[in-house]
Amino acid sequence: MSDALNIIQDPTLTYRQELVGLARLGESTDDSLRYSDAYYAAKARGALCDLNEGVMPFRPRYICPDYELLFRKGCDFLQLDPPKDLLEAVNVLEIFYCHVPSITTYPVYLGDLDKLLEPFVIKEDREYAKKVLRLFLRNIDRVQTDSFVHADIGPEDSVTARILLELTEEMQLAVPNLTLRYDPEKTSDDFALACVRCMLKTAKPSFANHRMFVREWGDRYAIASCYNGLMIGGGGYTLPRMRLYECALDAKSPEDFLDRELPKYIDLQLEYMDKRVKFIVEESSFFKTNFLVTEGFVKRENFIGMFGVVGLAECCNHLLGITDVKKGFGLNPEATRLGRRIMDAIEKRVSEHVAPYCDAFDHHYRLHAQVGIDTDGMDDSPGTRIPIGAEPAMLDQLEVNEQFHPYFPTGTGDIFKFEETWVKTPEAVLPIIKGSLSRGLRYFSGYLENNDVVRVTGYLVKKSEIEKLRQKKQSLNQVTLYGMGAQDGGHALDRRVQAYE
């Protein structure tokens, strides 16, 4: 049976999901973009992974349009005038979203919704504004049916952000993903507490370290997809990843790995990225003719290549001969120190590489702690996370995160699962988040163990939707399938519960 027939006959795929699957299959019929034999060998053994990005990239992986420009100038191609009121504003956005490409085919960045909509919201009666925003969120959930669709709020409080939080809690939807940019001087405790309450009820928003991102990107940054730091009016060209555990399998010792194997694989991934970035910019039509580019909603110079890694924990444990994860990376100072050495080495080598078309970023790619995919199983934990099942007490886990999060301007994060009593004490969660962000944590996510909407590795799914797939029914959200795979293979939802002990 052909792959195409498999897709066409799969009872759990919606029409849209079949279309995306078939398109991916079609793209893979052309292999004219070639890499070195050493790259293919590394890919075949699982040391490097292209995240099924497709062999012929026809758009950048992540695109973060400048929605402020859209609201200022409108869009010629889509025949949209600048909106004059709230109804026009959400209508303009709803239309525009459908034309923003990405690796998922859905827009991974919806904009800073509070800032975009606040001027319109405050002109309306609050109840009316809330009704319009409710329909807006419903439209996003039913049309942009993918959990990597992401909106940002904060750092300042606003009427719009408050309404969005209320609706998020009331509607219990997996889409869109939501981030609060948290800044201790700009974000009030009252607003942050409202976000914590919402997070404990709906697994969102997550908390991004605004100061850290601003330091690295300036204040025109977006949090997109899972937790990816990118430029507004730009995005990410490509995101391949080193699977560090597999990269370490041939190393005879930690020193051998650092001296020989690690640089080899870093260079192969850089070669892969260089070729792809050049192809997207020079060969594909996106940067020549797409209206997003020609009308200035994105600029080539605001795009960056994302250098991904996964499985640092398993890599360190393997190199040190540690078989019990509870005595390994994150819990064993020697293994954690080795992790720092490995990340230092990766950061240094990547920063020495001159990357094409990254001129706005000193001609360098930036690191990304990739969040894992459903087929990783237990071989490679997401990014630099401590393996599920081995998580130490929350304080210890945060301290490990604080050491590793600064390496990743294009995104990393960790997730904490809370038991029921925390719903009544959001004021106990906030100091934990604030404390950790002040000490170098980049991105904090939390959810309640008994909630239907839960965070899998970086994205949200509904447990009830996973159940639908198990019963061979279709799930409108194309990410539910990944959630089921991550749970079955990687026990992603079995992370330690933060309880009183």
Place this chain on the structure above:
Amino acid sequence: MNKAPVNKIIPFSNVDGPGNRTSIFFQGCSFRCQFCHNPETIRLCVHCGACVPGCPVHALRQDADGQVRWDPKACVQCDACLKACPHSASPRIRWMTVEEVLLEIRRSLPYIEGITTSGGDCTLYPAFLTELFTRVHEAGKTCLIDGNGALDFRSHPQLLSACDGVMLDVKAVDPAWSMQLIGNDGTSVLQSLKYLLQAGKLAEVRTVIFPGRDRENAETVRYTAARIGDRCPYKIIRYRPFGVREEFQAFLGEDTTDAAYAESYARLARDAGASKAYVI
């Protein structure tokens, strides 16, 4: 050097006062509450050795000097020693100086609003607490006492001024019921309630509601609520037999207090003036 017996330290707690707090549990208590949920904190170890043979990982040993010693590194926290102890004690305590406690809680400080000392009854060690609180205040964090009310705070003004508030259990008002329930007539608790209110140091009051004890519950709640008014939260707690020693379950029953029954006492408390009364 001022030392106190510490049963355990919990870095993050969301149930021992407002915000996220580090909770420090001290060993020893002068009351004998029938419904004590951590009876292993009541007495100090008498080094009888009864717990030693049952330890599955040999984390306990009795040395030639007769002392039972505990190896925290080998311990797997299975609690076999606590079950074996005939004295409501624990071999797993550490006699710590204030410096040692500070060293251990230092890592938590960026993530917490403050510390709460509990037990057992932490007020058995007023000088230790005064010193600890003074040092924690220097780090900009708050200090709360979770106490049983046995200590006469009037005799310890330095402790009271060093702490930010006291969370008090008022378990029984009627002396006879109190004697039955906690092995003490409760006079000192009611005096503490009065004095802490006067001093403005009462952070919260809690009362456990027992199934079927209509008269006793009502008397305790009415008395307490009338006194605290709106000055601090009044938490009404449902009795839960889980964790209570079997011999005392016979006295208090095996039933958990019904939620609606507990709610009726929260209403009673509010009617009696405690506007911030609620069931937890």
